[in-house]
Amino acid sequence: EMLNKTDRRLANELAMPPAALQLQSRRPNSKRYLAAVTLLFTVTIFLLTLCQHFDAVTARTSNALKLQLPHGGILVGRHLTSHKGRHIRGYMGVPYALPPLGELRFKPPVPYGAWSGEKRVIEDSPICMQRDPYRRDLEIEGSEDCLYLNVYTPEEPADTGDLPVMVYFHGGGFQCGSGVSSFYGPDFLLDHDVVLVIGNYRVGPLGFLSTETLDCPGNFGLKDQVEILRWVKQNIKAFGGDPKSVTIFGNSAGGASVTYHMLSDSSKGLFHKAIIQSGTYYNPWAQPQYKGVSVERARTAAFMVGCGNYSEWPEILECMRGKSAELVVSTVYTLFKWDYDPMVPYQPVVEVPHEGAFLTTLPRNVDVPHGFQLPIMIGATSEEGLLKTAPLLNVPLLLDDYIDKFEQILPIQLQYDHHPKEVVAQITRDIEKFYLKNGHTYNKENHQNLTDLISDGWFIAGIDEYIRQRIAAKDSLKNTILPSLYVYLFEHRSPASFSELFKGGHEDYYGACHAEELQYLFPIASQLFVTSAPTKQDLELREAMLSMWVNFAKEGNPTPAHSNLPHWEPANTYPVPYARLGHKSSEEFTILQMERNMYEDRVNFWRKLKAHIPAEQRMRAMKTAPREEL
Secondary structure, three states, rough: HHHHHHHHHHHHHHHOHHHHHHOOOEEEEEEEHHHHHHHHHHHHHHHHHHHHHHHHHHHHHOHHHHHHEOOEEEEOOOEEEOOOOOOOEEEEEOOEOOOHHHHHOOOOOOOOOOOOOOEEOOOOOOOOOOOOOOOOOOOEEOOOOOOOEEEEOOOOOOOOEEEEEEEEEOOOOOOOOOOOOHHHHHOHHHHOOOEEEEEEEHHHHHHOOOOOOOOOOOOOHHHHHHHHHHHHHHHHHHHEEEEEEEEEEEOOHHHHHHHOOOOOOOOOOOOEEEEEEEOOOOOOOOOOOOOOHHHHHHHHHHOOOOOOOOOHHHHHHHHOOOOOHHHHHHHHHHHHHOOOEOOOOOOOOOOOOOOOOOOOHHHHHOOHHEEEEEEEEEEOOOEHHHHHHHHHOOOOHHHHHHHHHHHHHHHHOOOOOOOOHHHHHHHHHHHHHHHOOOOOOOOOHHHHHHHHHHHHHHHHHHHHHHHHHHHHHHHHHOOOOOEEEEEEEOOOOOOOOHHHHOOOOOEEEEEOEOHHHHHHHHOHHHOOOOOOOOOHHHHHHHHHHHHHHHHHHHHOOOOOHHOOOOOOOOOOOOOOOOEEOOOOOHOOOOEEEEEEEOOOOHHHHHHHOOOOOOOHHHHHHOOOOOOHHO
């Protein structure tokens, strides 16, 4: 029945005539009709003349922006201007892989290859086919033909020689997002001498569906990212970038992607520094699916699109390749168990070993990933959990249901429901005791407790585990001096809060929400919060953060001595030092304040709880962790 409804909805949308054609036909007055035709003819001639003039101007402009790639093909870009008026060359919608259509669906990316002649690359490509659960959008948008990237480079850099390259991977829980320039444009970063690269990668079932077999091993979105990095290595010198100085960075799923590239042999040697923002592969929404989960979800998707009658995966996948991309993406609705949870139903997976595999072992089974030998910057926002808790205060029916079914919902929401039932119940009791001492009644007075719970369970605990593993790596590499590790906590009160996007309302301020720091690196706030204006403190913090991120990309140090920025102490020992960026209170505002042991009691609780490791590993580990310690 759901399949029929989905097909009918899509068919209705495709068959809907343009609004103009739905107007009632009327017999025109002859004089008015003649006057209208005359006016239309005059306007048409004027517009044609204007277009010819515009094309001539564009052609002259484009001739100055022609850029030849190593294989001989020519890109024709466009002029852009940074926030401070600096001239930028933009090459937008550059293909890096063949469109993953037809037989290429559910397969690794195929390099786009060489071409002859010119390609005009002056606007964003379509985003990858997706639905955004975080903003509670029901609409499915985008295109399957989406594997393109944008490159931005200064027209007249102050530095001589090749510039450091910064490659950004967008967030969106592996379900949505894109590299669109209105969100992730060069407005701020290109006031500095760097080359910025941002690309699309496949998301949702088109990017992460897996049968856990060679027929459809999965991780296609991450393999798209690898192809972006290979493209950068081969081509970025033509844009004035240094292929030997590439920094990868990302937020949320983009941050987790960075940690996966630091682990995967597929990405080894393609980058040289890493910035991890609010996500690692130890977070429950980003860690590989437990064995069998991906297969179950792939079978559900196959059934929902009408391919469930086949018994073998090759036949099932051939059938699914014949279905519309919209229909395949719509299957995500069937995987939610409560509201929009689990929020990330299609995650990375451990693949069957084969040539071209991106991930063949669980991250926890690797003590020292190759990326640990690179400079690393990693951090979070102070109220990451607002991503989930902000809507509760503004959707009363949702809040009532959440309170009534808390013991059933929390394991689904925090993704520890893979344990035996009695273990799940005990984990929930331990969490309630630690965070919600007075029960799980939730209102504006005690929202901070639940926000801390979700912040830690979804983000902070996994980030802390990654930091500890990196610090411990120096003991495994006794003859190797590891580059510095820098840790931050973004705590600044911004006039534009991302909690509004997650239906948190505009009137109340709850803290530095997930993704809040992005508006200090990219022009995303000007698109999402058009009525909010930055304060003097915001502008100061933005200038400082841009310098820190760029300094790190250049030198592996966010605050080198020559920068005139407050000193950011590296986190190579315990107690772990971290830089607090900004402050909740404008009266206590500082750009950077060094502190120690971020949320120590809270991360210690999760380290002992071990809620997000495989059930059998937890059983062994808990034998050495007495109950009274929790």
